[in-house]
Amino acid sequence: MTEPVPVSAIDTPVPIIDLDIVERNLARMQAYADAHGLALRPHIKTHKLPVFAKRQVELGAVGITCQKLGEAEVMADAGLDDILISYPIIGAAKGARLAALAKRVKMRVAVDNPLVLETVARAGQEAGTPIGVLIEFDSGMKRTGVTSVEAALALIVQVKAASGLRFDGLMTYPSTPETVGFVRAIKEAGVHLPMVSGGGTPGWAHAHEIEGVTEMRVGTYIYNDRTLVEADAAKLEDCALTVHATVVSRPEEDRAILDCGSKTLTSDLIPRGASAGYGYLPDYPDARIDRVSEEHGMLDLSQSARKPALGERVRIIPNHVCVVTNLHNEVVVSRGGMVEGVWPVAARGLTR
Structure with missing residues (x-):
């Protein structure tokens, strides 16, 4: 077994x-x-x-x-x-x-x-x-x-x-x-x-x-996703897909770099004051992904009392989950924090 x-x-x-x-x-x-x-x-x-x-x-x-x-x-x-x-x-x-x-x-x-x-x-x-x-x-x-x-x-x-x-x-x-x-x-x-x-x-x-x-x-x-939470159409606990990422660099006290950028999270923004950013970290709600390049997510920690450590794994609720799905060949499915399978995203990339 x-x-x-x-x-x-x-x-x-x-x-x-x-x-x-x-x-x-x-x-x-x-x-x-x-x-x-x-x-x-x-x-x-x-x-x-x-x-x-x-x-x-x-x-x-x-x-x-x-x-x-x-x-x-x-x-x-x-x-x-x-x-x-x-x-x-x-x-x-x-x-x-x-x-x-x-x-x-x-x-x-x-x-x-x-x-x-x-x-x-x-x-x-x-x-x-x-x-x-x-x-x-x-x-x-x-x-x-x-x-x-x-x-x-x-x-x-x-x-x-x-x-x-x-x-x-x-x-x-x-x-x-x-x-x-x-x-x-x-x-x-x-x-x-x-x-x-x-x-x-x-x-x-x-x-x-x-x-x-x-x-x-x-x-x-x-x-569900962060856009729907902001629109009061869902709650954070209704968000079923999260992107797991790792802190790969801590160049400054108030800045961390994640191993995910626009090719993972999309470049879709929520343009609303404090809610702006490229995703929401439920374990670090005051942190903000304020910039992304293709493979980097720049995390602003200046307003976060708690700060993730180098090498730490974090969870991100995407702004627009539909696009996230289409960026990945596979998704991991889980229950109770345990992996139940890895599924190919059968219809991804089909734009015609």
Whole structure:
């Protein structure tokens, strides 16, 4: 029998996931969705792990959300069979991949322009089975999504007239008060909406207050991160993934250098006064990672009464955990401080 290994024995820098916290986070979100009559369609871009996607479905999720075709292909290979791609798909190469997926699993795609619609329609025709379409509209993010009711209605007419497509409803990100007016206007135009898919994790606790939304797309909730803690969408004890790092240099009394930089923690900042920095050290809350280069994290200890020693191992809650996941080939999973496994991040790096 193999002797159990403590997480402290794993070399740094390394992302370590607490499976007990993950399970609590998954159960909490599913219970919330169930209590408010909302379908839950988790976004897998946070964890990129088929085992977690399957667990989310086991707990009651209606399917999963992927951002890119590469993620969807990995998840379909693993047996996930109801997938929404919440991202525009354009061109023959991507259309062929979508068609291959649609032959295997139930597919939906977000559409906000005629060119995407054309690509998806051809894929559905090639697959010989309709692909579901959600018309994406802008709720204030000013990213993808049509910006007028008229544009949405025009696309809905085209979807319903096209072979290879099935009109499934609307999609937006994030769900905001602006969502309500848009959905109402579409309904007032006489359009039946099978579903209205909204997101994301920062506003998850208010999803049921957004009239018309029938489905939640949330992703970061599985791990949570410092951004969500700052937004009061999670507590520190809800953060399941921490980066373990080592103090490799102490050039000055009030400065330490960690063996992790932007290639480990990302360069995403929280630009808020005392909260600024590149991650949060729960064991040294007054320390601040004020600068990073690719492999170095510069730790400002000037406000910290306690200071980590040279060679000491520290834990960091990332600012943006989704990006951290995509920076690592593997993650260590643990329970009670003991290693349970080392898992490859199956869908990392798949940006096409």
